[in-house]
Amino acid sequence: MSLSIKNCRIIHNGKLISTNIFIDNGKITKIGGFVDADEILDAHNNIVLPGVIDPHVHFREPGFEYKEDLLSGSRAAAAGGATTFLDMPNTNPTTTTIEALQEKRELARKCVVNYGFHFGSSENNIDEIRKAANTASLKIYMNPTTGNMKLEDEGLLRDLFSSHNTIAVHAEDEMIRKAVDLSNTLKNKLYICHQSTKEGLDYINQNRGNILVETTPHHLFLTEEDQNQFVKMKPPLVTKQDQEALWQGIHEGSINTIGTDHAPHTISEKESGEFFGVPGVETSLPLLFNAVNKNMLSLQQLIELTSHNPARIFGIKNKGFIEQGFDADFVIVDPHLTKKVKNEELFTKCGWSPFNNWELEGWPITTIVNGNVVFEHGEVYDIKAREVVFNG
Ligand code: DOR
Ligand code: ZN
Ligand code: ZN
Numbered sequence: 202m203s204l205s206i207k208n209c210r211i212i213h214n215g216k217l218i219s220t221n222i223f224i225d226n227g228k229i230t231k232i233g234g235f236v237d238a239d240e241i242l243d244a245h246n247n248i249v250l251p252g253v254i255d256p257h258v259h260f261r262e263p264g265f266e267y268k269e270d271l272l273s274g275s276r277a278a279a280a281g282g283a284t285t286f287l288d289m290p291n292t293n294p295t296t297t298t299i300e301a302l303q304e305k306r307e308l309a310r311k312c313v314v315n316y317g318f319h320f321g322s323s324e325n326n327i328d329e330i331r332k333a334a335n336t337a338s339l340k341i342y343m344n345p346t347t348g349n350m351k352l353e354d355e356g357l358l359r360d361l362f363s364s365h366n367t368i369a370v371h372a373e374d375e376m377i378r379k380a381v382d383l384s385n386t387l388k389n390k391l392y393i394c395h396q397s398t399k400e401g402l403d404y405i406n407q408n409r410g411n412i413l414v415e416t417t418p419h420h421l422f423l424t425e426e427d428q429n430q431f432v433k434m435k436p437p438l439v440t441k442q443d444q445e446a447l448w449q450g451i452h453e454g455s456i457n458t459i460g461t462d463h464a465p466h467t468i469s470e471k472e473s474g475e476f477f478g479v480p481g482v483e484t485s486l487p488l489l490f491n492a493v494n495k496n497m498l499s500l501q502q503l504i505e506l507t508s509h510n511p512a513r514i515f516g517i518k519n520k521g522f523i524e525q526g527f528d529a530d531f532v533i534v535d536p537h538l539t540k541k542v543k544n545e546e547l548f549t550k551c552g553w554s555p556f557n558n559w560e561l562e563g564w565p566i567t568t569i570v571n572g573n574v575v576f577e578h579g580e581v582y583d584i585k586a587r588e589v590v591f592n593g
Contacts, residue, residue, distance in 0.1 A: 202226070204572055205238035206531070209249040211523050212501055219246065224529040227572035231525060242574070244533050247566065248500070251508035251523050252284025252314075252530035253486055256337070256515065257394055257415060257460030259347070259478065260286070262308055264293025269465045269550045271305075274482065275312035275586070277463075277548040279576040281483030282532030282565035284314050285520060285589055287337045287511075290321025291348030297321040298329050302336070306588060313575050313582070314568075315530065317517065317589040319369055321350060322361050330364045335591055337515045338392055339365035343376040346435045347464065347477055362387045366593070367515065369394055373436045377401040385410040392514060395420065395462050397436045399446035406455050413514050415460040416447050418485045419555060421492075432555050434464065435477045451498055457510045461485045465551035480549045484542055484556050490534055490563030516592035529572035538564045548581060 204224040210217050213232075223231040223238060260274030269277075271288075278286050288305070290296035296305055296318060309316045320329075320336040330339055341361055342350040352358060362368050362383050369392040372380040377393065381404060384391035390411045396402055397420040405412055425438045432438060450456035464478025489503050498506075512521025519528045539562045544553045568576035573584045 202240070202572070203238040204240045204242060204529070205236045206242045206244050206249065206569075207236045208246050209244045210246055211249050212504055215501055217248075217500070222249065222523065222531075224572045227529055228519075229523065229525055229527050229529050232523065242567075248534045248536050249523065250282070250504055250532050250534060251521055252532050252568065252570065253282050253507045254285040254287075254511035254517065254521055255283045255461050255463070255482055255485070256287045256458055256511045257289065258286045258463040258482055259289050259291065259465070260463075261292060261465065263304065267550075268467055268470070271309045271316070272311045272313070273548065273550040274463070275314045275316070276581045277480070277483045278314045279568045279570070279581050280548045280565070282486040282534065282568055283482055284530035284532065284568060284570045285316065285517065286314060286482065287317045287319055287515065289319050290340050291342075291346075291350055295321045295323070295348065295350060297323045297326045299332055302333055309588065310585065312586050313584060314570050315520070315586045315589050317515070317591065320365070322352060323350070324352065324357065327360055327364050330361070335588070336365070337591060338367040338369035340369045340371070343370055343372045343380060344435065346371060358383060359387065362389055366390060367392060371395070371435075374401070378404055381405055381408050381412060384412060394460060395436060396456065397439045397443060397447070399443045402446050402450050402455065413457045413510075414450070414455060415458045416450070416456050417460060417462045418481050418488050419462075419479055420444065421447055422488055423555065430474045431471050431553070432479060433471075433474065433477055434462070434479055448497065451502060451506065457506070457514065459485060459489065459506045463549075465549055467551055468553055471553075479555045480547075480551050480553070483547060483549060484554055486532065486534070487542070487561040487564050488556065490536065491561040494536070494562045518590040518592050520589060529569060531569045532565045533567040533569075534563055535566045536563050538562070538566065540564060546579075
């Protein structure tokens with residue numbers, strides 16, 4: 202089946218251009234030229250971006266399906282313009298064995314957007330890590346958080362750092378230094394999740410080897426002044442000054458990706474004050490696009506952070522770019538559609554957002570995954586996606 206998307210505005214060589222995109226069998230076959238295909242979709246001069254790749258989500262399956270599962274999480278992703286997500290290993294069982302990875306792969310077949318997995322580390326799973334094929338990274342928890350996967354033995358950390366091409370860390374405060382130092386000594390690639398403080402970012406920038414840095418929408422748009430039970434997360438919300446350093450990092454290019462750290466918990470769990478994390482996969486793009494409209498970042502920067510860089514860093518085959526030969530994963534954004542985030546309209550099972558009632562300008566209206574429309578007119582269609590392939 203072939204599809205043409207006509208009247209697109211895309212960023213091409215740094216400039217916004219008007220064009221048509223041709224798709225055959227789920228791949229981009231041509232950009233520009235006459236419109237002709239089995240099906241034609243009119244983008245009405247809205248902005249077509251590479252589908253968002255969310256490198257950091259917790260979709261909770263298996264083990265905690267009452268807060269989210271791989272289908273509900275993937276539907277929320279589609280509504281938020283994310284066409285690929287990389288899921289974290291703190292499920293139950295944890296994704297620390299080949300068997301658990303295989304189970305998650307099977308469970309994920311129901312997803313409506315593409316998926317990949319971070320593998321988890323434990324005290325004794327180096328053999329499993331080495332055998333696990335096609336994983337985004339080895340995730341190491343260096344501080345305590347949801348799932349109790351924290352590891353601290355120095356020798357073990359060294360062995361783990363050497364056991365995968367890409368190490369992703371949950372590291373706060375002094376653990377950021379430790380992770381940076383270890384990666385510089387061992388010369389491996391380090392992906393620092395949810396970087397939130399000026400101090401941490403300064404240390405990274407002063408000691409930067411092969412280090413890639415993620416920040417989150419909640420750290421970019423909320424500060425410690427917004428603190429309440431619902432916005433408790435790890436790492437916590439930061440000061441205005443820290444937040445300014447994060448924005449500066451975005452402008453300078455020292456922050457490479459936006460990962461939502463989508464970490465749903467139920468409303469009653471959050472009310473208890475004992476659960477850390479906020480949902481984010483369906484509000485990230487509207488928050489960032491609204492920020493583009495306010496000149497807080499450029500559209501080119503948004504694309505680098507949300508699609509080009511996650512694809513490059515994790516080596517996701519054929520994704521992250523609107524270019525011939527790449528997979529047809531797009532989000533069409535109406536740049537001036539203005540509406541409020543509404544808890545009751547969200548697709549996430551947890552049913553709430555820290556951004557409830559925020560009025561934002563620039564919303565995804567259509568999401569296309571592997572050449573199929575999966576989200577339009579506020580509805581998500583049940584078309585199955587697939588696991589991504591990590592190069593090398
Ligand atoms: O706040 C958090 N929630 N931080 C994490 O590192 C984990 C996450 C979760 O899975 O709930
Ligand atoms: Zn974390
Ligand atoms: Zn996380």
